[in-house]
Amino acid sequence: MNSPFDSSNPLQRRAFLGQAGLGLGSAALASLMGNQAYGGIAGGTTGLPHFAAKAKRVIFLCMAGGPSHLETFDYKPKLDELDGKPMPESFTKGQPIAQLQGKELKVQGHLTKFNRCGESGQLISDFLPWTSRLADDICIVKSMVTDQINHDPAHTYMNTGTAISGRPSMGSWINYGLGSETADLPGFVVMTSVGGRNPQPIASRQWSAGFLPSRYQGVEFNSSGDPVHYVRNPGGVSADQQSALVDTISQLDRKRNAAVQNPEIDTRIAAYEMAFRMQASVPGLMDISNEPQHVLDLYGATPGDGSYASNCLLARRLAERGTRFIHLYHRGWDHHGDLARYMDICCGLTDRPTWALLTDLKMRGLLDDTLVIWGGEFGRTPMFQGKGGAGRDHHIKGFSMWMAGGGVKGGINHGATDELGYHAVENVVHVRDLHATMLHQLGIDGSQFTFPFQGLDMKLTGVEKSRVVKEILA
Numbered sequence: 280m281n282s283p284f285d286s287s288n289p290l291q292r293r294a295f296l297g298q299a300g301l302g303l304g305s306a307a308l309a310s311l312m313g314n315q316a317y318g319g320i321a322g323g324t325t326g327l328p329h330f331a332a333k334a335k336r337v338i339f340l341c342m343a344g345g346p347s348h349l350e351t352f353d354y355k356p357k358l359d360e361l362d363g364k365p366m367p368e369s370f371t372k373g374q375p376i377a378q379l380q381g382k383e384l385k386v387q388g389h390l391t392k393f394n395r396c397g398e399s400g401q402l403i404s405d406f407l408p409w410t411s412r413l414a415d416d417i418c419i420v421k422s423m424v425t426d427q428i429n430h431d432p433a434h435t436y437m438n439t440g441t442a443i444s445g446r447p448s449m450g451s452w453i454n455y456g457l458g459s460e461t462a463d464l465p466g467f468v469v470m471t472s473v474g475g476r477n478p479q480p481i482a483s484r485q486w487s488a489g490f491l492p493s494r495y496q497g498v499e500f501n502s503s504g505d506p507v508h509y510v511r512n513p514g515g516v517s518a519d520q521q522s523a524l525v526d527t528i529s530q531l532d533r534k535r536n537a538a539v540q541n542p543e544i545d546t547r548i549a550a551y552e553m554a555f556r557m558q559a560s561v562p563g564l565m566d567i568s569n570e571p572q573h574v575l576d577l578y579g580a581t582p583g584d585g586s587y588a589s590n591c592l593l594a595r596r597l598a599e600r601g602t603r604f605i606h607l608y609h610r611g612w613d614h615h616g617d618l619a620r621y622m623d624i625c626c627g628l629t630d631r632p633t634w635a636l637l638t639d640l641k642m643r644g645l646l647d648d649t650l651v652i653w654g655g656e657f658g659r660t661p662m663f664q665g666k667g668g669a670g671r672d673h674h675i676k677g678f679s680m681w682m683a684g685g686g687v688k689g690g691i692n693h694g695a696t697d698e699l700g701y702h703a704v705e706n707v708v709h710v711r712d713l714h715a716t717m718l719h720q721l722g723i724d725g726s727q728f729t730f731p732f733q734g735l736d737m738k739l740t741g742v743e744k745s746r747v748v749k750e751i752l753a
Contacts, residue, residue, distance in 0.1 A: 285643075288487045323458030328722025333686025333753075334650040335460065337453065337717060338594050338605045340633060342625070344430065344479055344612030347659035347671050348679035349700050350622055352419050352567075354393040354402045357698040358661055362388030366662050371700045377428045377673040378615065379662060386699065387663035387671060390619045399690030405746055406626045411632035415690040416637060416646075417653075417681040418751045422694025422703035425657055425675045425710045430479045430613070433656035433675070438485050440714055440741045447489035447730075448497065449714060450604035455488070455495040455730070461600030463556045464564065465498040467604045468597055472587040474628040475611020476621040486606060490732040497606060500565065500593070501585075564600065567592050578635040588632035595639050595710035598649055612655055616666025637683055650685025650720050651715075654678075659698045677703035680713070685720045688753050719747045 294504070349358065369437035371749030375386075391404045410417075427433040432442045439446040447455070450467040459466030469486045486497025567575070567589060568582040575581070580588040587609045594605045609629050614621050633653065640646040658678025659671030676697035683689060694706035715725040718739065725745065729736035 319329045324456045327456050327728070329616075329724045329727060330722050332722030333648070334684070334720040335648045336598055336603050336605070337450075337650045337685070337721070338598060338636070339450075339607070340591075340629075340636075340651065341434075341606065342612045342629065342653070342655040343434070343481060343608045343610045344431075344475070344477070344614070345657045345659060345673060345678075346612045346625070347614060347618065347622070347654040348404055348421070348677070348696075349387075349389060349659065349661060349671070350391050350618065350632075351404050352679040353400065353421050353677075353696060353697075354389070354682070354698050355406075355661075355698060355700045358386060358700060361386040361699070363663075364392060367699075369578040370697070370699060371662075374676065374701075375428050376662075377524075377584060378664060379660070379672050381581065385663045386661060387669055390622070390669060397467070397690060397735055401690065406622045407630050409630040413522040413637055413683070414565065416641070417683045417689060418687050419679060419681045420694055420708050420713075420751070421677075421679045421692055421696060422705060422707050423654070423658070423678045423680050423710070423713070424703050424707055425678075426656065428673050428675050430656060430673075431482065433673075434481065435483050437656050437710055439489070440711055440739050443483060445457065445487070446737075447487055447491045447495070447739070448486050449717070449739055450486060450497050450606055450621060451488040451491055452728070453529075453604050453718075453721060455491045456728060457603055457721060459603050464561070464597065464600055464602050465557075467495065467497040468602050469497040469499045469604075469606045469608070470574050470590040470593060471499070471608040471610065472585060472590055472628070473610045474587070475609075475625040476614070476617065477613040478610035479613055481608050481610060487739065491730060492738070494545075497604075500561075518705075565593065566594055566712045567596070577639060578632050580632070586632075587629050588635075591632040591636040592639075595636060595643075595645070598640065598645055599643065614659065614670050615664050615672065616670035617668035618659075618670045620668065630724045640684065646684040648685060650717060651683045652680065652717070653682075654680030661701050682751065686753050687720070688751055691751065693748065706748075706750065708748055709745065711740050711743060712748055715740050715745040716748045716751070722751070 347729050349355065363385050366386050371384060393402045393404050394411065396403045396411040399415050401414040401419060403411040403414060411507050425433060425436055427436045427442050435444060436442050438448045454466040464492060467486065471481060483499065488496035549579045567580060570592065577591045578588045580586065580592045587607070592609050596608055597605050611625050637646060637651060640649055658674045662672065664670045664672045677700060694708055695704060697704050718725040718728060725738060725740040
C-alpha cells in the first residue's frame with residue numbers, strides 16, 4: 280500500500296501515530312460501519328416512525344428577534360380605537376413586560392393596514408404583499424404562547440422545549456429519531472442571514488445535540504468563504520494523498536474501536552466520514568449560480584451574497600437532496616423602536632423569498648411532504664415603546680406563527696388573542712404543542728419519543744402536558 284508518510288522521519292511518524300485514533304483518516308471506518316455511523320439513510324432510531332408520516336422533512340424559518348403579530352397577521356380594530364390611550368390595567372396587571380416595567384403604558388395602534396387575501400380571506404398586513412399570495416396555502420396560528428421573554432432563553436425554549444441550556448434542539452431530536460435521507464449531506468443544517476434593527480446574536484448551542492450523540496447536532500453552512508469550516512483539504516494535500524491516509528489509518532481505528540467501543544469515537548469517526556463526503560457534495564450544493572435565471576429571479580437571489588433569499592433557495596436544494604431538518608434564521612426583528620421602518624426592511628428581505636420557497640416547493644411536488652414553519656421566538660406588545668419612532672416590546676402571552684405543507688390544512692387560521700392582541704384566549708397553542716404537532720407529522724409520537732439521561736426518559740415535548748393540534752391537520 281502506498282502511503283504519503285515517510286516512516287523513517289521520526290517527527291512525521293510521531294504525528295501519524297499520535298493522531299491515528301482521532302485524525303481525518305478515521306473517515307474510512309465509518310464507511311465500513313455503514314450509514315448508521317452518522318445517522319444516514321439506514322440511520323435513525325429503531326421503531327421509528329411510530330406511524331405513517333405526512334411529512335419527510337422540516338424547514339423552520341425563524342424570524343429572530345420576534346416579529347410583531349400586530350403588524351403581520353393579527354388584526355384588532357380595538358387597537359386602533361384605543362391608539363394613544365392608557366392600556367387597560369386589566370390586561371397587564373401582574374404580567375411580565377420586559378422593557379416597560381414601571382412606565383406609563385399606552386396603546387399602540389396598528390402601523391399598517393390589513394387586507395382579506397386569497398379565497399380563504401385570511402387577514403394579512405400590507406407589510407407582507409408576497410405572503411398574502413400564500414393565504415390559501417398557510418395555516419396561521421394566532422394563539423401561540425411561550426414561557427421566556429428575553430431573546431436567548433426564548434430561542435432556547437423554542438428550539439429545545441426548555442429554557443435549560445444544554446438540551447437537544449428539535450432538529451437534533453428529529454435527526455436522531457429519523458436519520459437523514461442522504462449519505463452525502465448532514466441531516467440537520469443551519470443557515471443565518473442579517474438585516475433589520477438590532478440583530479441579536481444566535482449562539483451555536485441553539486442547534487446543539489445536547490445529551491444526544493453529538494453526530495446529530497446541526498451543521499452551520501456559511502454564507503461566504505468555505506461553506507463549512509475545516510472541510511477543505513489542507514494546502515498541499517491531494518485527493519490521492521488523503522485517500523492513502525484514510526486507507527492506512529482506518530485499519531488502526533477499526534482495531535481500537537473494536538476494543539473500546541466508545542460511542543464518542545463513533546461520533547468522531549462519523550463526523551470525519553461526513554466531512555469526507557461533504558468535500559464532494561457541498562460545493563455543488565452551495566453553488567446556486569447553476570440555477571436557471573428564472574429561479575434566481577423567483578427568489579430574488581444573488582449567488583454568494585449570503586442573503587435570506589439565497590438561503591431559501593439553498594433550503595429547497597437541501598430539501599430535494601434529503602436533508603431532514605433545515606433551520607433558517609434571519610436576524611433583525613427586534614423592533615423596540617422605529618417599527619414601521621424596520622418592518623419594511625425585514626419584510627423587504629424575507630417576504631418574497633419566503634413566498635418563492637413555498638411556490639418552488641409546490642411546483643416541484645415537495646411541499647406535500649415538507650412541513651414549513653414561519654415565526655419568531657415571541658411576539659410584540661400592544662403597548663407603545665418609542666426608541667426613534669413607535670415600537671413594541673417583547674411579548675409571550677399571545678403571538679402568531681404559520682405552518683404550511685406536510686399535511687397541514689391551508690387557508691385557515693387557528694386560535695385567537697383578546698381584543699387588543701395581548702392574551703391568547705382561544706385554542707391556545709404552547710411551544711410544546713408546536714413540537715408535538717411537528718413530530719406527529721413526521722410519524723413520531725412525542726410522548727413515546729425518549730432518550731435516557733440522568734435517570735430520566737427525556738423528551739422534546741418535556742414532562743408537562745402537550746397536545747397535537749389536530750384541528751389544523753388535513
